[in-house]
Amino acid sequence: MRFDGEGGPVVTISDVARDAGVSPSTVSYALSGKRSISTETRHRIEASIRRLGYHPHAGARALASSRTNVLALVVPLRMDLNVPVVMQFVGAAVTAARAYDHDLLLLTKDEGPEGVRRVSASAMADAVIVMDVEASEPRVPVLQSLGRPAVLIGVPDQPRDLSCVDLDFTAAGATAVHHLAELGHRDIALLGPSPAVYERGTSYAGRFLRGFTSAADRHRMAAHSYPCVPSYEGVRTCLDELFRTQPMATGLVVHNEAVLSALLAELSARRISVPQRLSIVAVCPDDMVENHGLALTSVAIPTAEVGQLAVEMAMRQLGGIGQPEIRLLSPRLTVRDSTAPAPADLPEPVNN
Amino acid sequence: MRFDGEGGPVVTISDVARDAGVSPSTVSYALSGKRSISTETRHRIEASIRRLGYHPHAGARALASSRTNVLALVVPLRMDLNVPVVMQFVGAAVTAARAYDHDLLLLTKDEGPEGVRRVSASAMADAVIVMDVEASEPRVPVLQSLGRPAVLIGVPDQPRDLSCVDLDFTAAGATAVHHLAELGHRDIALLGPSPAVYERGTSYAGRFLRGFTSAADRHRMAAHSYPCVPSYEGVRTCLDELFRTQPMATGLVVHNEAVLSALLAELSARRISVPQRLSIVAVCPDDMVENHGLALTSVAIPTAEVGQLAVEMAMRQLGGIGQPEIRLLSPRLTVRDSTAPAPADLPEPVNN
DNA sequence: GCAACGCGTCGAAGCGATTCGACGCCGGAA
């Protein structure tokens, strides 16, 4: 039992063993349950552990067992992504991980493929979860060569043998359009994420757009897409452009959580009433549909589920059961107060 | 050189040593620089490392050196805090940590003091950084007994021997008030964070409020504070309350980034012009003052600096130089378009 | 000319866990 600086005594497994009158290996087996231990002995060991305040040394454990009980999570730090949404994923993931007695090591996308390799090669994590996946994701080859479980949140063009989980954004796009179609809208638009997001080839943006476009085609609706930088100015520019191109548009799908409040404020300033003149379908986590002065009809982004599933898929692979798989969650539409039947009489064209 | 599942060969320090024709300890010294190595030998070792693709095993390193090169970061997951602000801290911290060749382990405040103890006692991290500090912070005793460096972002009532870093929120409150006083405002209000934040005794909220109140007293201004839940509804309620209590208020300090856009939208809906009728000083990170249709006069929350400083203070303590210290950054006011001299004629009272 | 020293390198002893094989004991099957 060494003493270490200010901190209390550093208790090792041998200290526990001595205190309980058994050998270290017995303590180890009592802890891991990999061999049976008599109830009698187990209780004695548990008591010693509590009395001495024993915590296994993570490094030693990792060295001996080649398991760290740590998951690496790669998050985007960019500000053109919606930050609260990212945080929701992270929160769900860390909570799920703790339920499996694992911790999360935080990496940033900035480090690129090399960061993933570094952490994995130096055995700092047992598996890797990657957010903000791009269509031609440069981290896929690295991830694949790692020989560790990996889960992508999003779907690249070539997932190879990697697990993916996400909302089915293609279906989500279609769902939003379908809802507007049912309400009789014939001329609709998509207010999408920042152009930068598309240019980067971000997985979900493209998938949603495809779903939106092809559903609109199927319904023979007029439909255009307007990427929108997340600022008041960006919203204004987008709306100008939108109503110049489609002055008779009556439906708007918003796939950009960050601009929701600015959009509603600006529409109200322009005296465009929602949902009378313009119906709005938001695509965002459920807890973001309130707080705008109007409950928004929305297609939910199930951040909590996705984050949790990502961890569970990783854990399953670590457990040996379960192969890589691609799981796309079906979209769920909740009708609230921002959508209504298309105006019966031709709406007044919006001019700016 | 073992082979391990799908992953490439697992290269150890002995493999490198053999390849370079030296002993393992020499490789170790070449890597750490703790003893001098001839240039000749060092080059040979570096070449071997590159050729074999050697990455030191983090667990083994931690075991032998009792250093993990990992910092634990405890973040709040609550949604009543402004999430983008939290993310800015995190981003700055992880970037700074990488500059010191360290990684970040993510803990949540949910785990409470026990989480901190767990991670520290099992030697998963060398130091701990804690966000969202409360006045009577329950993690302080644990942190103190750990015998590891710890840095709080925020200042509890009893910091004991722990390092703290933050914006000087007391001074920030005073600065905002002072600016309005100079412009001739005599009747002002504070739109603060959610009541829950105050009830929790969150460090920065109380400090800001104190700075605000005492500065207003000093200037003999009428001043009240209105905690505001971050939703459209919350903003409306607050404004109702505010103008019922202080119909002649001409200045508003907003210490709640999340409601800024809702606030401006609602004010515009109520035909209260900013800054003619009402001057607004925001307290928020600089990159949040745009995007509202009006550049806001603000007292900056230097998230990047604070996050980075937190890491640097932790590193300094790990390096043995530097004692625990409390660093409060001086506030910086930037005058933009949301503040103007108080209306010369008595402003029309706002009634709702 | 010799002691003292610094430099570059090596070997071996840990660090604190896991895990494999072995062993004694007891109960049930033959």
Place this chain on the structure above:
DNA sequence: TTCCGGCGTCGAATCGCTTCGACGCGTTGC
């Protein structure tokens, strides 16, 4: 009664790295 198998436990090897002490050699100082 003997043999076998499972249970509970132990001892020792091992994981990959750091670090301490030692050693040989070439300099430097008196």
